[in-house]
Amino acid sequence: MNLTGLVAVSGKSGLHKLIGQNKSGFILESLDELKTKTIVSISTSKLASLEDITVYGEDEDLKLKDVFEKMKTAAKVPDAKVDGKELRKFFFEVAPNHDEVKVYSSDIKKIVNWFHILKDMPLFSEAEEVKEEGAEDKLEAKAIKVSPLKAAKPKNEKAPSAKNVAVKKAGSKKNP
Numbered sequence: 368m369n370l371t372g373l374v375a376v377s378g379k380s381g382l383h384k385l386i387g388q389n390k391s392g393f394i395l396e397s398l399d400e401l402k403t404k405t406i407v408s409i410s411t412s413k414l415a416s417l418e419d420i421t422v423y424g425e426d427e428d429l430k431l432k433d434v435f436e437k438m439k440t441a442a443k444v445p446d447a448k449v450d451g452k453e454l455r456k457f458f459f460e461v462a463p464n465h466d467e468v469k470v471y472s473s474d475i476k477k478i479v480n481w482f483h484i485l486k487d488m489p490l491f492s493e494a495e496e497v498k499e500e501g502a503e504d505k506l507e508a509k510a511i512k513v514s515p516l517k518a519a520k521p522k523n524e525k526a527p528s529a530k531n532v533a534v535k536k537a538g539s540k541k542n543p
Contacts, residue, residue, distance in 0.1 A: 368432055368435060368436060368439075368490075369490050370416075370417040370418045370431075370432055370435075370490075371418060372384055372385045373385070373398070373416070373417045373418075373485075373490075374395070374414045374415060374416050374417065375414070375415045375417065375420075375477075375481070376395065376407055376412055376413070376414055376415075377412055377413040377414075377415075378412060379407075379412075381397055381398060381399055381484060382397075382398045382417070382481055382484050382485070383395035383396060383397055383398060383405075384396045384397075384398060385414075386404070389406065391406065391408060391409070392406050392407045392408040392409045392412075393406070393407050393409070393414065394406055395407055398484055398485070398488070399484075417431055417432075417481070418431075418432070422434060422462060422465050422470055422474070422478070423465060423466040423469035423470050424462075424464050424465055424466055425464050425465070425466050426464060429462055429464070429465060431478070434461060434462050434478065435482060435485070437461040437462065438461050438479075438482050439486070441457075441460060441461055444457070444479065444482060444483070444486075445457050445479065446479075446483075447476045447477075447479040447480035447483065448476075451472035451475075451476070454472060454475045454476060454479060455467075455472060455475060457479075458470075458475045458478075
């Protein structure tokens with residue numbers, strides 16, 4: 368399952384795909400059938416990457432990706448609009464060691480709703496990219512060999528001249 372680039376935005380329903388960034392915010396595309404593109408301000412909205420979201424657990428936190436994997440293998444995933452008790456019962460099947468006190472029914476509804484949005488998408492079934500540990504070092508080494516860094520030149524700075532620099536001599540007075 369590849370959740371790279373998928374985000375949830377505070378104050379907006381549904382999920383979005385991060386397309387890019389400009390100086391005022393992030394450019395997002397909704398994952399619904401309309402595929403509307405919006406710009407979300409950095410200062411007013413909070414983005415949560417689905418890769419980084421975790422669910423409170425009794426012993427340790429559960430990754431959302433792992434919960435989605437178990438939901439994928441479940442016999443029947445209920446609709447997000449059913450009763451909270453029914454959703455909680457289902458969530459105990461897919462995430463049996465989640466913290467019942469800290470995980471609210473609204474959180475479970477949100478996760479089930481996200482699952483229904485993502486389940487038919489091709490990225491939901493594609494494998495996650497595995498990075499080689501030494502690959503980044505090789506790329507950095509190539510980048511350094513190809514284009515060595517040069518010292519930056521100061522912009523619009525003039526060397527101090529005798530006229531620009533006031534020198535105070537010890538014991539000197541103005542000439543009359």
